[in-house]
Amino acid sequence: MKLEFPLIGYGTLIYKMIDKQGDIHTYGVCIIYDYIRIFHKKLGYWYPFVLPKIGHKFKGILYDIRSKDFLNELDRYEGVPELYHRVKCNVNYKGKKIESWIYRPTDRTIEKLIKEIENLKEIDRKSIFNEDIWLRYLESEFPHVVKKYPELFMPIKSF
Numbered sequence: 001m002k003l004e005f006p007l008i009g010y011g012t013l014i015y016k017m018i019d020k021q022g023d024i025h026t027y028g029v030c031i032i033y034d035y036i037r038i039f040h041k042k043l044g045y046w047y048p049f050v051l052p053k054i055g056h057k058f059k060g061i062l063y064d065i066r067s068k069d070f071l072n073e074l075d076r077y078e079g080v081p082e083l084y085h086r087v088k089c090n091v092n093y094k095g096k097k098i099e100s101w102i103y104r105p106t107d108r109t110i111e112k113l114i115k116e117i118e119n120l121k122e123i124d125r126k127s128i129f130n131e132d133i134w135l136r137y138l139e140s141e142f143p144h145v146v147k148k149y150p151e152l153f154m155p156i157k158s159f
Helices: 012-016 068-077 107-118 122-130 133-141 143-148
Strands: 005-009 024-038 049-065 084-093 096-105
Touching (some): 005 084, 012 049, 024 122, 049 068, 049 084, 049 096, 049 107, 096 107, 133 143
Parallel strands (some): 005 096
Antiparallel strands (some): 024 049, 084 096
């Protein structure tokens, strides 16, 4: 499988690009390795972040961006280079290992986020790292996402 600009959607892109066509092709649910998705409304953000975490994995959506202009538009939407930057990561899509782009917070954003997490109550801090709260949020606020990608909400099977 040869992709032009493989990109992972793990947050708002999941519901914003659910029916987008033209400059993007949606492959479907994939597993992202060595990152953890974190989200908690008490942090004050309406979107999740990913943090590097060796040995961890979570599910997202694999897209192929078909134009450099659209990729640049997505970079602007994601706040590149101030909030995020686009980096390579490894994903598994239908049993195939693929190198893809993912929007990772900048070091400055991560430092700020860690300070905000440290200010939360212990129970909230634990839930951020022990549960995928973003998926629960998608289930409650965007039921059409559950209908389109039911496997996104199922436990990860070993390959």
